[in-house]
Amino acid sequence: MAYARTSPATNIKENDDAFIIQLAAPGLSKDRFNITVENRNLMVASKDVKSEENEEENFKSREFDYSSFSRKYQLPKTANTEEIQAKYENGILEIEVMKVKEALKLTQQIEIK
Numbered sequence: 001m002a003y004a005r006t007s008p009a010t011n012i013k014e015n016d017d018a019f020i021i022q023l024a025a026p027g028l029s030k031d032r033f034n035i036t037v038e039n040r041n042l043m044v045a046s047k048d049v050k051s052e053e054n055e056e057e058n059f060k061s062r063e064f065d066y067s068s069f070s071r072k073y074q075l076p077k078t079a080n081t082e083e084i085q086a087k088y089e090n091g092i093l094e095i096e097v098m099k100v101k102e103a104l105k106l107t108q109q110i111e112i113k
Contacts, residue, residue: 007069008093019079019097023071026091033093037081042097045070 011022023044025033034045047068075081075097083098 007071010071012073016099018099019075021073021095021097023093023095024091025069025088025093028088028091030088030093033086033088035084035086035095037075037084040075040077040079040081042073042075042084042095043070044073044093044095 008023008025010024011020013020013022021042021044025046028046032046034043036043045068078099080098080100084095086093086095088094
């Protein structure tokens with residue numbers, strides 16, 4: 001039965017150096033993903049086409065499974081859009097967006113007088 005895949009579940013983490021976005025997208029190959037950044041918006045899209053053929057007697061049937069998704073994430077001003085890395089492993093697409101160096105210095109202890 002053909003079905004439309006909904007947007008993948010997403011985890012977003014932050015550490016001292018980067019923002020990390022993880023998308024659960026099992027069964028896809030990494031060449032199906034398209035990742036772009038425009039105006040501080042990170043876009044992740046995928047298209048996947050699968051086909052199955054069944055032959056029974058003189059009848060031939062074909063089932064198509066076409067699925068796609070597109071997710072948009074607005075990046076904070078502290079994100080360095082020039083330093084983004086992505087990897088796809090065990091069904092998880094992980095995108096690491098480094099923070100700008102100046103942003104790392106934004107947090108400081110204020111002395112009370």
